Every structure is written in C-alpha cells, then in structure tokens.
Amino acid sequence: MDKGTGLRPVIWIFALVLVCEGRVVKVPVGPLVHVEGQAVSIRCDVSDYEGPRDQDFEWSLILAGDKSLSLVSTFDDNFVDPSVRDRVNSGDISYNKLGDAAVELKFKKVRATDSGLYRCSTPSTDSFISGNYQADVVLKVIGDSLKVAPAIPKSAVSEGESVELQCNTTRGFAEHTFLSVTWSIRKGSSPLEEILTFGPDNKIKVGRNYTQRYTDGGLQLDLRGGGFYGLVLQRAKPSDQGEYVCMAQEWVRQGEEGRNWRKILEKSEEMGEVVVTPTELQFKVTLTASLNPQSTSEPTELRCEVLDLLHLQDGRLGVTWSYSTNTPGDVSQKKITIASVNEQGALIASSEYQQRLDSGDIAVTRRESNIFVLRMLQTRDADMGSYSCAVTAWKPAQQSGWGKAKEVQSAPVTVQWTPKIPVLRVAAHRVREASTGGSTFEMSCQLTGQNLKNPGYSVLIRFEEILGGKSRKVLSLSQDSVLQLEEWSEPSRIDSVVLEKTGQLEYRFRLYGAQVTDRGFYYCDVTAWTRDQTQDWIKAISAESNKIQIAFVHTGPVFNISIHSEANNVLPGDTVQMMCIISVLDASPNTGDMAFNVRWFQNTDRAVENGVQPLISMDRWGVVTKTGSNDTSLERTDQHTFILSLHKIQDRDVGEYYCAATPWLLSPATGAWNKEKDLISASSFLFIKIELWESLKMPVGYGLTAAVIAGLLSVLLGLAVAHCCFSRNPMHTPRPRNKLMDLEMD
C-alpha cells in the first residue's frame, strides 16, 4: 500500500486534535541523517497543554515488535534502560531542558547503531486527555564513507592548453543525502579562491572571479557518472597556475519541506600544482642606439634586445625594423619597414631599402639569441628619424610550420643630428679679354666648397646674350672629367671652345676667335657631387658664378641686304631670276677682305633662327649646296650680288622668297676671319601668269562643235517625222507643224 494513502488518516486525526485544541508534542520531520561520531541533538516541543507550565519529557527508542528502550526522563532517573545506563552516566546520551516546554535529546558521539525511531513523550497534566502526548522521529546515523580521490592527468601545460581537474568522490550511503564538489585554487600564499561548485541538487555555483570565464565556455564540467567529477579549464592562462584543492560535501535537507540544506560531511583534498607555461613573450623589448651619428656619413648602430627569453622554449624570434620620419608637427608618422628577419632566420628587405641592404650600406644581423642589430655604415641626412623594432615570437604550429605567437614593439629611438649644410661658392674672373673680333677670350672659375665629403664637381659654361636673357649651354666637364659640347654646334667652330680643369678647384674656359655673335655674358654653373657606398654620385649642391662679358667694340662695316625680282608675273615653264644684293653702307677703315655665306629660302617663316634648310646656299668659299629641285641654281655675279635662278617654273614654285647672308671679315690685325651678324632680306612674292585665251580655247571649241551637231540632228529628225505623218493621213490638222516648231525651238 502506498505510504501517502496510509498517512492520510493520521493527518485527519492531527487536524481533528488541533481543532479540539488538544496538547501538541512536536519533533523535527525526519529522517534526521547524521554521521557516526558527530554530536546530535533532537529537539522536542510541547504546546497547548493544561497544568503546570514546566513540563516533563521522556525519550525512548522504539524497537521492533512495539518494544521500546527507555533513554532519558526529565523526572525519573530510573527511567533509563540498563543497557544504555553507562552511556547516560558517562554523558554520551543526555538531555537538555531548553525551557518549560522544550527539551533536546543529545548524543555526544552518535553511533551507527543509534539509528532508529525515537519517541518523545510527555506525561499528561491535562484535565482531559486531548491531543497527542508523543511524537516520533527517525534518526539515521551513517558511516563516514565520503572519499575524495583527486587527479590532474596533465599538470604542466602550455598556455592555451586545457587542464582537467578530476575529483572522484564516493560515499557509502546515498539515501537522503546530497553531494557537492567544489574546485578551488590557491595562488601562493593567497587564500583559497573558489572556482566552481557543482551541487548539491545538481546546481552550479561559479566563483566570483570565474563568472566571465564560465560564460565564455572556459569552464566545463565533465560528469560522466560513477563518482567521477571533472572540471576542465579550457585555454589555460598563466594566472591558472597554482595549487588546486578539491572539496566534496555531503548535505541533507532539513526544515519545513526540506527547504534548507544542512551539511553533514566535508572532505577536502589537495589536488596538486598546475604549472602553466606562458607561450607569449612577456618579455619586454628594448631598443638602444649603440652608435648614434653626430654628422652625416657617420655610422649608426641600433640594438634591439629581448629581455626575457624564459618562456620561449622551442619557439623562435624574428624582428622587423621600421623607420619613420621625425618631422615636427607631422602627425601621420608613416612607418616604413626597413627589413625583417623571419622565423627561419631569413632576411627580407623592403623595396625601399633593398639596394642599401644589398650593397651592405645597411646590415641587419643577430647577435646572441636575443639581440638584433641594425647598422648603417654611412648614415645619410635622409636617414634622420625614429627607428623601432618589433620582435615576433614564433611557436611550432599544431600541424606543421610556425605560428606567430606574439609581437612586441619597442619604443622608438631617434637618430638625429644638426646637419652641416653643404656650401659651394664659384667665383669667375677674366684671364684674357677678347678686345677685338677674332681674339681669344679666357676666364677661370674658382670653387670653394664646405661640408662636402669627397666631392666631385661638374662644370657647365653658360652664355647669355643679354644679362638675364635666355641662357645657352656652351660646353661642360662632368665630375668624371667627360668634356661635352652642349649647344655649341657650329661645325666650323667646334674647336674654338675649351674647358679644362687647371687646379684642384679651378676650371678654365677658353674661346678662340671671338665673333660678334659671341658677344655676351659667360659664367660657370657648378654642381658638387658626393659619393656614397655604392660609388654613385649624389648631387649635393649647385652654384653659379658671376658673369664675365665679352664686349669688344664692333668696328666692322654696316651692311644692307635687299632682294630684286623683275618678273613677278611669269608663265609656266619660264625661267625666273631673283637677286640678293649685299651693300656695305659704312666701311670702316680697317675693313679688309670680306666673304659671304648666302642662303635662299622659300615659304618658310623665320627659317634662319629655326635652323630650316635653305632652298639653295653658297658658302663663303663659293660652294653651292642644294636641297630643293634640280631646277634651281645660284651664282655670284660680283662680290655682293647673288642670283637665284628658278628654271622651268611650275605651280609649286609660287610663293615667297627671301635671302639671308652671313658676312665674314678678315681682320688685318689678327689675320683671322670673323663672322658678322646674319643679314636677312625682305621677301618677294612669285606669281605665275596664265593667258585667258589659253585657258578658254579648248572648252569653247568643244562646246561649239557639240552645239552644231545637235542642231543638225534635230532638223533632220523633224523633217523625217513630218514627212511620214502627212503621207499617211491627209485629214490631219496642221498641229504637227506646231510640234515641229517646238522641236526647232528646242
């Protein structure tokens, strides 16, 4: 029969008693579970009674077959059964009056054999027997069988691995009791810190410092049953290092409807120490400049040192060196990678620094296992800025290869000095003056350089016809002593200019046979170059000298050039002649021999300045050169007249013509030929005349012939038609005649 249905009549009676306001004797709801050897007290209360306030109590143990074993009485010392007298006398079993209406039965050290049904009775002091005079409660005394067997299968782990904390718990008696298991950690001398408690009643309580970790799935329970309680710390951290403690507790429910938990047993075991090896570098990286340049070209050496290598174990270190400009107020601070050393120890240069690393001007090396060095043999001004190193720790990856474990950045180190600004000065002075045409001009340029290391100089002679006007390059001497004519391209005068190095810092320019056209301003344009490691020249600074003038007085004659053309309207196929006449307007006394270089041009604007080839030309020795058709010729009829002949004129010869002449004078003083300024004539237009009749006679002739033939044919056709019609139909009206007239009119 069901226990519940059996209890129902009892509840009914109890309810009836309460209604009747009878005596109530109450003991706790059992079973009361206690552990062997522990002190136990069972309380008994009485209420709703009549008679004296102070009530008496008796406790007895109910044995099988309705027998009972008297234990203690508050009013009868002889009440105690002889079998337990010793325990009562020794005080192992006793009672304690808590008040007028309450007593507790006490065991100093309860025994397993003390398990049983205990009855608290009160003798009646009521006028009527009413209510209950006794109450029973079950006491269950269990053995201390709770055992904890802890184990940590792997107590030394690397950071990121998981730690399993096994806490096997067994107990002999499981009825009415509940188990909880708590894992805690002790770090050094700190107090025990609770991680997680499982139970009682399958509840999970997480330690205050572990809630986030639990939420993140970093704490996992492994409850596979059979007394196995496991807690897995996922992704172990260095802070997980410490002594672990496992505690098992046995609980019973008590109070009304068992709402409260009472702990009856507790066992704590040291699980052992867990060591977590950090995989990450803690470690600190310092960057120092062991060589800091104080001026350009001095060496720089930076040491990047990893201070704590304890946890690297089988890991490897790599480094990345970076540079950023140190411009004040520049917030962008763009970092440029110089080079890096990877986990294999291989050097990877950035494209910006590849050349300098290849040439050895920059070296990235490793000294000892924890020191990386960046060295610049010759630090450049552009190298000033801040440098930093980033050390990367690599760990063997799970499958193969290497995985980046951590990167630590050093603080930046500044490499800076006050740069000595290179200075270059060039002073030109006249050595020989060209006082007349044909004479020699010579100037020297003296250089002064400062803050230039192993410099080389390139010198360019420039010419300006008027001060500040368009400058023309004459010739140059490079830093490697290569002489080059620049815009000095006159074929006959190639050898008239010379530039040479005449001293450590002195250059000389010479111009032989100075011409009128050479008059103007000459100066040296000098560039200082320095060499770096690669032996490449690097431009340092440029400077221009003062200007030296060639300004001899022109004493030659004054010329006039003109063009004469008689035939402006010529017929195709004719020959046309045009004269280029050079006259001397003002012959100076010392004018000697003269010769002319004459060129004829057609249809070209500003041909002389633009270097356009002439149609035909005659040099000062009388040699004729043609570029156009073969049907042109040029002849000199006297010293000053040059006649251009155009033979067999065609349409393409129509256009503008002009001549240009360059006079050359023989200086009686020097015996040299001097060139005068170019003379350019006005232009003359050539037309071709075509007769009107010549152009019309053919078309008019054909037209007339065609008209006569058409007329005759019309008349013949008309006559033929008229003849036919009249002979076939004599009744016909004179209308066809009109038609014939129409035809004739047509």
Ligand SMILES: *[C@@H]1O[C@H](CO)[C@@H](O)[C@H](O)[C@H]1NC(C)=O
């Ligand atoms: C804990 O229990 C498991 C499974 O029952 C067993 O394999 C393991 O050996 C036990 N550990 C200890 C320390 O008793």
Ligand SMILES: *[C@@H]1O[C@H](CO)[C@@H](O)[C@H](O)[C@H]1NC(C)=O
């Ligand atoms: C949580 O951690 C802090 C710092 O480690 C410690 O001082 C504190 O006692 C811990 N709290 C608990 C409840 O263990």
Ligand SMILES: *[C@@H]1O[C@H](CO)[C@@H](O)[C@H](O)[C@H]1NC(C)=O
């Ligand atoms: C130059 O010759 C042209 C043509 O004969 C003439 O018109 C001009 O006046 C001359 N110029 C001088 C400066 O004599």
Ligand SMILES: *[C@@H]1O[C@H](CO)[C@@H](O)[C@H](O)[C@H]1NC(C)=O
């Ligand atoms: C000019 O004449 C020469 C010899 O008669 C001939 O070889 C040449 O091809 C001609 N040139 C032109 C542009 O007609």
